[in-house]
Amino acid sequence: MNGKSQADIEEGTAFAPKFDAEGLITAVVTDAKSGELLMVAHMNKEALAKTVGSGEAWYYSRSRKMLWKKGETSGHVQRVVEMCVDCDQDSVWLKVEQAGAGACHTGRRSCFYRAVPLGNAGGVPLEFRDEKTFDPGAVYRKPG
Amino acid sequence: MNGKSQADIEEGTAFAPKFDAEGLITAVVTDAKSGELLMVAHMNKEALAKTVGSGEAWYYSRSRKMLWKKGETSGHVQRVVEMCVDCDQDSVWLKVEQAGAGACHTGRRSCFYRAVPLGNAGGVPLEFRDEKTFDPGAVYRKPG
Numbered sequence: 122m123n124g125k126s127q128a129d130i131e132e133g134t135a136f137a138p139k140f141d142a143e144g145l146i147t148a149v150v151t152d153a154k155s156g157e158l159l160m161v162a163h164m165n166k167e168a169l170a171k172t173v174g175s176g177e178a179w180y181y182s183r184s185r186k187m188l189w190k191k192g193e194t195s196g197h198v199q200r201v202v203e204m205c206v207d208c209d210q211d212s213v214w215l216k217v218e219q220a221g222a223g224a225c226h227t228g229r230r231s232c233f234y235r236a237v238p239l240g241n242a243g244g245v246p247l248e249f250r251d252e253k254t255f256d257p258g259a260v261y262r263k264p265g
Numbered sequence: 266m267n268g269k270s271q272a273d274i275e276e277g278t279a280f281a282p283k284f285d286a287e288g289l290i291t292a293v294v295t296d297a298k299s300g301e302l303l304m305v306a307h308m309n310k311e312a313l314a315k316t317v318g319s320g321e322a323w324y325y326s327r328s329r330k331m332l333w334k335k336g337e338t339s340g341h342v343q344r345v346v347e348m349c350v351d352c353d354q355d356s357v358w359l360k361v362e363q364a365g366a367g368a369c370h371t372g373r374r375s376c377f378y379r380a381v382p383l384g385n386a387g388g389v390p391l392e393f394r395d396e397k398t399f400d401p402g403a404v405y406r407k408p409g
Binding site for chain 2: 175
């Protein structure tokens with residue numbers, strides 16, 4: 122905990138992000154205007170520093186094992202309007218202005234386009250809630 | 266990837282949650298009415314199954330290394346109105362009805378009560394955005 126007490130971390134004004142065993146912190150990204158949840162991503166120390174410094178969202182891809190600037194390929198950059206940190210400082214919340222037709226690499230505004238039916242033991246099909254707003258093949262040179 | 270292709274995972278109707286190396290999936294929790302981000306937590310397979318089955322939020326505490334039902338101690342249970350899964354199925358979004366005065370164990374509605382100033386190299390104090398709505402000492406027998 123960087124030598125800080127729980128009270129320092131939760132009630133203090135020092136930003137002391139707590140990275141996990143992989144060196145990552147969770148980033149929750151919502152549309153600053155509509156409040157819609159757009160995506161969940163991860164940041165390493167460098168991505169977080171670049172985001173704070175530039176006011177544009179940078180992440181760390183766990184699958185590609187690399188730093189990436191959101192919108193680098195697609196043009197769908199995210200300008201950060203406000204960034205908040207949670208009580209134990211292991212998650213950040215980015216309220217962003219999302220450029221382009223959406224945040225999701227599948228061609229939708231939000232990554233959360235399918236609902237999980239509740240009140241059963243599982244095995245019930247997911248329900249689609251959202252349609253594609255752009256053609257990912259045309260926007261991404263290399264989707265994924 | 267459970268033998269499923271990327272297309273199956275992203276465009277299919279089978280719920281195939283992708284747990285990380287610790288066996289966890291990220292859960293983003295918003296207020297179903299206001300849209301406010303309340304908290305970010307984690308679920309293991311059992312917490313996810315209990316949430317889907319009961320329609321109330323269960324999580325896995327990484328610090329306490331145990332399953333917990335939100336509101337078990339405080340009474341601040343979360344009834345899940347809708348649960349969505351993201352494109353690569355490693356995060357879920359819970360829209361909940363939050364019982365009681367808040368979701369955060371510090372006594373606030375949301376865990377995200379401090380903003381990180383942007384456009385600088387860091388080291389600038391966090392700015393408080395939210396006040397306590399309840400007394401955590403009175404609500405939790407054992408805070409944390």
